[in-house]
Amino acid sequence: MNVISPIVMTALDGLVLRQQATAHNIANLNTPNYRPIQVNFESVLTELAKGNHAEITQTLGVTPNKENLKSALSHEISVLAETNLQYQALIKGVNKQLSLLQMAISEGRR
């Protein structure tokens, strides 16, 4: 039995990776000929929700951004903020689930 769903775990990992890719884009803001990179993990979440657990261990990947050839600072900062908030929301959910478990263990007593 998984207390925390593997989907949540994968989403947390994917958000960390996205944060890292965005930090990389920002660090290379003034690098000539730099292609911004992006992380797509939402498709992996759909596969996980379908129950295909086996083949998803290695597919969280970083790809060059096909549309945005030039890294735009405002775009990167907004992705950063979005990633951060999604991460915090997920952790809040995890904490709630754990506190439910805690309540069950202590038979409803505090």
Next chain:
Amino acid sequence: MSLWQSFAISRSGMDVEQLRAEYAAYNIANANAVQTSGTKVFKPIRVTSRTVAPTFDQVLANSGGTQQMGGVRAIVSEANVQPRKVLDPSHPSADKQGYVTYPGVNVLDEMFSLTMAVRAYEANVTAFNSARSMMQKALEIGGRNG
């Protein structure tokens, strides 16, 4: 894949931008350094950057064909610009024709590069703070006040 790597990337970005600002200040400080007899004229320093290639270990650890993120690195080089010659025969450093040789520093360019460096530095700090707050949140998992 960890937030520590994220800190390292943002730090490398900050290092490069700090170097860029330093060299812009260095070029501006030397903008009016005249060439005296027997010395070479000052040449402005250019800081360019390039993406750091991943190390062998990183490629091996993640051989799924995905792109690796190693941060950024500065390349410092001397710009090959023509010195500025000003006719001023009374100047102590004037040559036989009466010309004084000043470095070919474009102060406007340097100010621009300084401003860009400061802004890019701030962007890197934002990325660093975002990683920090994510990590702080992760440390709260399973805590008392969850």
